[in-house]
Amino acid sequence: MSNFLHRSQSVLGWIWKHTAAGIAVVAILAALVIGYQIGKPAPEPVGEVADTGHEHGEAESAEPQMYTCSMHPSVRLPDPDAKCPICFMDLIPVADDDGGEGSELRVTMSATSEAMSRIETAPVGRFFPTAEIRLYGKVTYDETSVARLTAYFPGRIERLFVNYIGVPVAKGDHMAELYSPEVLAAFEELRQSTQAASGSTSTSELIRSTTRDTLTASREKLRLFGLTAEQIAAVEDGSFDSDRLAIFAPIGGVVTHLAVREGDYVQTGAPIATVADLSRLWLDMEAYESQLPLLRWGQPVTFTVEAHPGETFEGRIAFIEPMVDERTRTAAVRVAVENPERRLKPGMFASAVVRTRVANDGAVVNDELAGRWVSPMHPTVVKDGPGPCDICGMDMVPAESLGVVGDPSTVAEPLVIPRSAVLFTGTRSVVYVEVPDAEKPTYEGRAVVLGPRAGEFYIVREGLTRGERVVVNGAFRVDSAMQIAAKPSMMTPGGGGGGNPHAGHGDTAGGPMPAMPERVTVPDSFVFALKPVYAAYLDAQESLAVDDLGGFALAATDLRTALGFVEEAGLVGEPLGAWRRAAAKLRVDGAITDIEIARTHFEDMSEAVIALQRRFGHRGSETWNLAHCPMAFDNKGADWLQRGTQINNPYFGASMLRCGEVRESFAPLTPAAMNAGNTEMEGHDHE
Numbered sequence: 001m002s003n004f005l006h007r008s009q010s011v012l013g014w015i016w017k018h019t020a021a022g023i024a025v026v027a028i029l030a031a032l033v034i035g036y037q038i039g040k041p042a043p044e045p046v047g048e049v050a051d052t053g054h055e056h057g058e059a060e061s062a063e064p065q066m067y068t069c070s071m072h073p074s075v076r077l078p079d080p081d082a083k084c085p086i087c088f089m090d091l092i093p094v095a096d097d098d099g100g101e102g103s104e105l106r107v108t109m110s111a112t113s114e115a116m117s118r119i120e121t122a123p124v125g126r127f128f129p130t131a132e133i134r135l136y137g138k139v140t141y142d143e144t145s146v147a148r149l150t151a152y153f154p155g156r157i158e159r160l161f162v163n164y165i166g167v168p169v170a171k172g173d174h175m176a177e178l179y180s181p182e183v184l185a186a187f188e189e190l191r192q193s194t195q196a197a198s199g200s201t202s203t204s205e206l207i208r209s210t211t212r213d214t215l216t217a218s219r220e221k222l223r224l225f226g227l228t229a230e231q232i233a234a235v236e237d238g239s240f241d242s243d244r245l246a247i248f249a250p251i252g253g254v255v256t257h258l259a260v261r262e263g264d265y266v267q268t269g270a271p272i273a274t275v276a277d278l279s280r281l282w283l284d285m286e287a288y289e290s291q292l293p294l295l296r297w298g299q300p301v302t303f304t305v306e307a308h309p310g311e312t313f314e315g316r317i318a319f320i321e322p323m324v325d326e327r328t329r330t331a332a333v334r335v336a337v338e339n340p341e342r343r344l345k346p347g348m349f350a351s352a353v354v355r356t357r358v359a360n361d362g363a364v365v366n367d368e369l370a371g372r373w374v375s376p377m378h379p380t381v382v383k384d385g386p387g388p389c390d391i392c393g394m395d396m397v398p399a400e401s402l403g404v405v406g407d408p409s410t411v412a413e414p415l416v417i418p419r420s421a422v423l424f425t426g427t428r429s430v431v432y433v434e435v436p437d438a439e440k441p442t443y444e445g446r447a448v449v450l451g452p453r454a455g456e457f458y459i460v461r462e463g464l465t466r467g468e469r470v471v472v473n474g475a476f477r478v479d480s481a482m483q484i485a486a487k488p489s490m491m492t493p494g495g496g497g498g499g500n501p502h503a504g505h506g507d508t509a510g511g512p513m514p515a516m517p518e519r520v521t522v523p524d525s526f527v528f529a530l531k532p533v534y535a536a537y538l539d540a541q542e543s544l545a546v547d548d549l550g551g552f553a554l555a556a557t558d559l560r561t562a563l564g565f566v567e568e569a570g571l572v573g574e575p576l577g578a579w580r581r582a583a584a585k586l587r588v589d590g591a592i593t594d595i596e597i598a599r600t601h602f603e604d605m606s607e608a609v610i611a612l613q614r615r616f617g618h619r620g621s622e623t624w625n626l627a628h629c630p631m632a633f634d635n636k637g638a639d640w641l642q643r644g645t646q647i648n649n650p651y652f653g654a655s656m657l658r659c660g661e662v663r664e665s666f667a668p669l670t671p672a673a674m675n676a677g678n679t680e681m682e683g684h685d686h687e
Helices: 002-039 050-062 112-116 180-200 207-226 229-238 289-294 475-484 524-529 529-546 550-562 573-586 595-616 671-676
Strands: 106-108 122-124 130-141 145-151 155-158 174-179 245-248 253-258 270-274 280-288 300-305 313-320 330-338 351-356 415-418 423-425 426-435 442-447 449-454 455-464 469-473 624-629 638-643 663-666
Touching: 112 253, 122 270, 130 289, 130 330, 130 449, 155 180, 174 270, 174 573, 174 671, 180 207, 180 229, 207 229, 229 300, 280 289, 280 313, 280 351, 289 330, 289 351, 415 469, 423 475, 529 550, 529 595, 529 638, 550 573, 550 595, 573 595, 595 624, 595 638
Parallel strands: none
Antiparallel strands: 106 442, 122 469, 130 280, 130 351, 145 270, 155 174, 174 245, 253 270, 280 330, 300 313, 300 351, 313 330, 415 455, 423 426, 426 442, 426 469, 449 455, 624 638, 624 663
16 A cells, blocks of 8 residues: 555656646646736727717827926926926926927927916117116316415415415405515615606606606505505505505415415415315216226216205216326226305215217217317317407317217118017127027027127117017027927037036036136235125025025124225235225115115126135135126126025025026145135035
């Protein structure tokens, strides 16, 4: 029995050993067949179906509408009410087309996308835009209306009638009385000459002629001593019996300087007093090199002073210094101002505006003096007809002969576009032009060559023609659509990038980023003195980032104080000019009650601080970062300096706090940092 069982087990083992592999293969094939039957798609119904069912089927099979951020096109979300997770902006629909046909520089948008992007266009025009130049200066005396009273003879001041500064005098008013032995001796000479001439009985013509000449010389001597004709006549007829001689005011005005007091003894030529006529004044200002091409002699100027808020005064440019100061890189500009009511006073600070029309080459079209007559030596004297100059007596000449009058009819009007139409990327300027007669809204990117800016307009030298319509609102969103379509755009001039809006940063022109200019060696004391300036600026930046207007005002006050403690000792040439230009931009005068105005001032402050950092560096232990927001000020873009690498946008505050990118880093001035360099490129902060 046991042998039978043993043989049976052997047989069954042999069978299993030779059939197990086949059974496994059969089981696998059966599992595949069953899985296919279960997971295969249902067969489409045969015959007609209801319209509603058909539409429903299409809706489910079509891809859902996606929405993106104009600032960060890489964001794709299906929810139209969602916000960008990076900058919290509203999302816009992703175009459902292929980005436009034809030119690689064109992008086509749906009507819905265009409406939601709020795209606006304006035509390219031809006219003379008006540039606005802002200058600052101080009211001072008109040097052609200042007279200094000096002693024509030695003597003692017996009485001083104008004994304090500010005394108003009229022409001919007595100023002082002097006792002079020399004048008394000249009086006696005149009296004797008069008696000799009147009592002469000589028949000799030579003697009579000599007597008359002596009398004439005696009169002339007194005239040269400053005596009036009435005084000389009184001495001659004996009615003048005083031993004191009065001196009179040469012009009317105000006494601005006194050099003597009663009892002083003065020598010939010594100053006694200075009188200035305040009915005409000068406004002395400084203009930067970039402003000089827009200024011309004879241009009208309007200005305000703090003493008369809300009131505007007028003058005319009477002088532009022919040389530029090598230290400050500025040139003096003088404005002649009429002041008949004496409301303006020398020493007042003034804020002036010059508005001028600009031609294609930047030259000023100025016809304000057409048909007027001007004194070639004193250009402040302008008349409607020929005649002598009131100051020097020279003949007036036509203004056209001095080359200060332009004829607008002989100058071609330039092509002009609004400032908001231009997108700047380093050395490139890009605008988007509306393609006419397109079935869908289509826009074409165009690189343009710009001339000078004039107010809210730019002069276009190349790239556009009159009548074309350029995008003036929403250009940045059109540029984002170009990026999404991987076409050449503002930030990616070479195209591609798959929607990365910052792939071109640091390489906007297709080459490496230019190296930072070398810092200038300056005294360590000056660099250390900049520390409170930097600290106050950074406090202002952090205040604006959290929408704290009061904190900004406090930081601006601290900044003014810090500027006052920076000593310029050891600064010469261009470093001194760079510091003074920066200091002028950093000083915020007056109370600011609107945070948008504060942010406008902060842009100038940032330009100044970044210039200081690049040129002089900073001491300490912190590394500061230069950040950029391309959407600030209607997509013009703006930079700022901040602590840390996490973006804290001072131009938008809480509304778009993280909008921007870090472009450079500035290490403190240590030997290791200076050897290693101080420029480092970074991308967006997406925290």
